[in-house]
Amino acid sequence: MDHATVIIIDDDASYRRVLQRRLAQKTSFEILAFASTQAALAEQTATPCHGIILDMMLSDESGLDAITRLNHHFSPAHLIMLTGYASIATTVEAMRRGATDYLAKPIELNALIQRLMPEQTYHSDVEEQTTLTPAQLEWEHIQRTLLAHQGNISATAKTLGMHRRTLQRKLQKLSPRR
Amino acid sequence: MDHATVIIIDDDASYRRVLQRRLAQKTSFEILAFASTQAALAEQTATPCHGIILDMMLSDESGLDAITRLNHHFSPAHLIMLTGYASIATTVEAMRRGATDYLAKPIELNALIQRLMPEQTYHSDVEEQTTLTPAQLEWEHIQRTLLAHQGNISATAKTLGMHRRTLQRKLQKLSPRR
DNA sequence: TGACCATGCGACAAATTGTCGCACCTAGCC
DNA sequence: GGCTAGGTGCGACAATTTGTCGCATGGTCA
Numbered sequence: 001m002d003h004a005t006v007i008i009i010d011d012d013a014s015y016r017r018v019l020q021r022r023l024a025q026k027t028s029f030e031i032l033a034f035a036s037t038q039a040a041l042a043e044q045t046a047t048p049c050h051g052i053i054l055d056m057m058l059s060d061e062s063g064l065d066a067i068t069r070l071n072h073h074f075s076p077a078h079l080i081m082l083t084g085y086a087s088i089a090t091t092v093e094a095m096r097r098g099a100t101d102y103l104a105k106p107i108e109l110n111a112l113i114q115r116l117m118p119e120q121t122y123h124s125d126v127e128e129q130t131t132l133t134p135a136q137l138e139w140e141h142i143q144r145t146l147l148a149h150q151g152n153i154s155a156t157a158k159t160l161g162m163h164r165r166t167l168q169r170k171l172q173k174l175s176p177r178r
Numbered sequence: 179m180d181h182a183t184v185i186i187i188d189d190d191a192s193y194r195r196v197l198q199r200r201l202a203q204k205t206s207f208e209i210l211a212f213a214s215t216q217a218a219l220a221e222q223t224a225t226p227c228h229g230i231i232l233d234m235m236l237s238d239e240s241g242l243d244a245i246t247r248l249n250h251h252f253s254p255a256h257l258i259m260l261t262g263y264a265s266i267a268t269t270v271e272a273m274r275r276g277a278t279d280y281l282a283k284p285i286e287l288n289a290l291i292q293r294l295m296p297e298q299t300y301h302s303d304v305e306e307q308t309t310l311t312p313a314q315l316e317w318e319h320i321q322r323t324l325l326a327h328q329g330n331i332s333a334t335a336k337t338l339g340m341h342r343r344t345l346q347r348k349l350q351k352l353s354p355r356r
Numbered sequence: 357t358g359a360c361c362a363t364g365c366g367a368c369a370a371a372t373t374g375t376c377g378c379a380c381c382t383a384g385c386c
Numbered sequence: 387g388g389c390t391a392g393g394t395g396c397g398a399c400a401a402t403t404t405g406t407c408g409c410a411t412g413g414t415c416a
Binding site: 095102103131133135140159 | 262263264269270273274279280281282289309310311312313315316319320323326337338339340
């Protein structure tokens, strides 16, 4: 039995529970799961924290903003961002703030575990690279602009020359990646 | 006049030259441009290196492998990866190896400069006027891809994941103007 | 409290894309 | 020549996406 913990933070209750159960099955970590950063930070941890799996789109705040605090509080060996809305821009931002990894949902459990315990195997497979589709390129551009405007949708839509309603709709869809 | 240099490494000669000229125009850095990492490393630098702009797909090696050596040799304040084949996985890998930024081509000059000198700017007014619309970016991207396929419309449409009929129609329209 | 702004979202018209099909052209080959 | 295999241009119609308007909610500031 391992005495280290892995913390999951995701506001999607079913996703969180499934992940918790399956990680507990396949690893020897103690898996704690929370719906918010606050809840996680309130936790008194006796055991060291091996990893944190953090959703990007929390209902009450951006996962980006949580990175620093979580790192500070738990000093995990791995801080893995997880999101269905992945983009280069947010990846860069997350890594700068101290994330150690960034994965796009849906992710296979084994891939996640491998990122959590890279000591075993893990050859950094730099995946197949294809030229971007216009949709992907647009997504990246939108994400970059959005970040430059601190997430302000109205302002972003204006500078992109796009209707706010359209931008909203595009953002609701998942990342066009893959 | 600034005494710091910015180094461009890209094996595409025309892209490299255009970038060099335009950066020299818009900033006060001394801009050096090389086709390979070796050529850059051979350079004797008297002035400090402010930034390195590194293409991911060099003909003789992966830009990823160059990151560590370049950082070691030049200790730039910014090491910006540039690629036409962006993916989350390579972004993560590049950031881990010491890149400070990662951008997908085509990228606007102003966006690049902003990443090079984040201290300045956030004059939102300047930025608002120079941000390309998604349609403009797409146009650039289509033109690049078309060139890469020697003008073959069918092949271009396929790699862009776009219907040939749609590409035809886009090409019939004029370049989206600002 | 009121003015202001950002946001989420429904609804319907306008515009763009996907799809199928067909004719024409060129190059390579038996 | 006749055959085949792409590539191209374009019409037509359905499917999807965007533009536009409107309204309700929630936060901020004075």
